[in-house]
Amino acid sequence: MTPDEHHVDPQVLARARARVLGAPSQPAADPVPPGLTAASDGDRVWLLPAWPDGATPALLEEYDTAPMPLDRAGQARRVLAAALRCCWTRPDDAPWPSGDAQVTDVLEVYAGMSRGDADLARRWATGELRRLADTGWLLVDETAGTVRTGPRTALWHEDTLASLRDLLRRLPAPPASRPEAAAP
Amino acid sequence: MPDDAPSLDDALVGEAVLGVYRQMFAALARDSGAVVDDPELVDVAETLLAAFADAGEDGLSREQMRYVCRRYPTETFENRLRVLKGLGAVREVFPKPNQLRYRASFTSVVGLMFVRRMMLDGGQSEMHRLLALEQLNVADPRMTPAQARDGADGLARAFRLWSVELLTLTNGTIEELREQAPKLWGTEEIMQRAERLHGAILRRWPQLDRTCTDLRAAIYAYGDASRRAAARLSDSAGTTRNLTLLPPETWRTFARTASRDELAAVLDAFVFDAPAPWHEPSAIVTAVEDGPKATPPRPAPPRPATPDPGLSADTGGDAAATERLREVAEQVLRGRDRVAVEDVLDQDWTTARRVLADLTSAHAHPELPYRLTWSDGMAARPQGSPTWVSPGVFERTAP
């Protein structure tokens, strides 16, 4: 069964490929196959699904249908909130694309939000940052120690963001963003 | 196999052969004239033979035999002993005058081992053994052409009978084929052994070419029947059912010995979705607001003024247990009216399971105003992982 015998439409294939890879990126100058949402930061463009009538997976909730299981969903979302607090610095704008924030700042904000051992909280948060980066919610540059919003945040609808913006304004600010000596 | 040239008195030989037959199948005999009609009767024989093996050269007394067979009714035991004695599987000996002991025949045990093996794999391993033995025989300088011909004829008959049985199955129901085929069809190894044997016989005794042609035809017929059975199964509907066609041991051996790359190759033509969890903005807000707080938790909220009908302090344990459940529930709710179970369980599993058990009890408690509800689609699995917990809500019911 060689694939080309079945003449899969290349546009269809490109959409399926984007789902298999999560949120693949390509140089911003490359053509984006139709039927995908393109999230560009100027240099690169990330290929994301385009859902009918903009329906996000959040629709499942209205039908009491369970989404794919996610370990420690609460923790993942709190770390995402901490990261957004640091890199989405102008909440009145769209979350994507954002500027860079220090990973250490995100860890501090998260530790400030959690109860108990702050070191432990930072360690948990580091793991979550990686998972959030793997799934396109954040872009983490581990060598530079920076983080910014991920292309998947471009899928949020403007009209669902009010409460999140409100939350971010209430969250404690990151420590004055001076370069930290110690990396995590 | 008896030699073609009768060098012994025929009657004697006949009696000796029958004696071996009788002993071999004594364990399966219902009486001296028929095979058992109840598998338990074979178990009695096996129990006895095992006891004889342990007893050593002293053999067993009648009482000892009865004792090892104590879980069978007396009548069954007596009947078995009579048949086994009648067929020569168990013999009476008199080590001392007036002392009656019993000994067992080696042949019967071998016969039983053979039978058990046949039941397990329908003769696959017997066939392997026979082929290996014949291969040795063919190389033996004492082997006569007549013996070689008998051996080859016997194998050809076995292969033909196997083919017939396989073909019959292949034309029957798929379920029966799936169940029986692994005992009957030939692996490539058996086919190769058979062909090697055929070649060896033909090289040493070219005059046996007709016998060898027969043997080869039988081997081919068997190979063909095996392929047909396998083809029908591989075409059959069902997307995991054929996994049963390899024995568990084969699977286990592969899993334990295969290299990483051999294992990975199984899935190298499969694609799966990348993980793409969805974080709705409102879910992020909820996670932060409902998450553990750096600030000490709010003081315990005023207890809902639920009536405590009929429960007084002196009901002891029950009241204390109820109170404990109420405390757990209130700790979980922390002043709210409802909380997502998912977030409550967002901690180490031992604790999470204990909490879940308590919430379930609180829900079931007729006097406590709490309800635990699971959304449809996934069953609540307290034994499972938090990963699999379906969205559920623990809430205060209207007083």
Place this chain on the structure above:
Amino acid sequence: MTDLYEPLLRPYDEKRRAELVAAFTAVEHAAEPVAELRYPALREPALRRVLGEMLALQGRVLIRARPKEWTSGYHDDVAAALAADPACVPPAEERAVLALVLIHSVAIPRASGLLDDDSWLSPHPTPLEELRRRSQLPIGELEAALRRLRNAGLVGQVKAGGDDAGGYVPGPQFHRLTAGARRRLQEELILAAGPDSPLAAAIRARRRGRTAPPADPSRDRERTP
């Protein structure tokens, strides 16, 4: 941006349209197959056909996972084309662990007569000990591979409890394999574990017979996108 689905959705009134979108979202994102009962677009054959066309735009097909329950997965031809690209196939260390979980949780229980449903999901966990001690996988990569497989829903973790030692089972993504893919998975496992078996010979013969002529005679083709 022109909406990819507009031509398919345009003929329907608001209610029908919402039903189609809800069913699409459900089969594409839910962990488990979803019940017809809850999604009218899955219940009505005409709407179900439209749903199939919407999925086909993504290279996907509707899969009836259980009676009256549906999910979606990659069309066989699309999956084959994607699998030709190494970037689209999980890395070897993850595939190896996943193959072991399939053997211990499905193949062995199946061969021992412990499974009834013809499914790649299983209630029999593969103990971590088995993976750690009795396989040839380098221990260093095992934990990381399991973590990634869990995140992707390719394995699920069953925690120890009661008599159960706990371990890993195939995850919800295995609902999303088409009948063709599930059959192929069975064949690949048999070819790997019992290459000498008559069944493996039959599988090889059938594949040779299928690739030689250009026409594909398989009976269970689903709609091509």
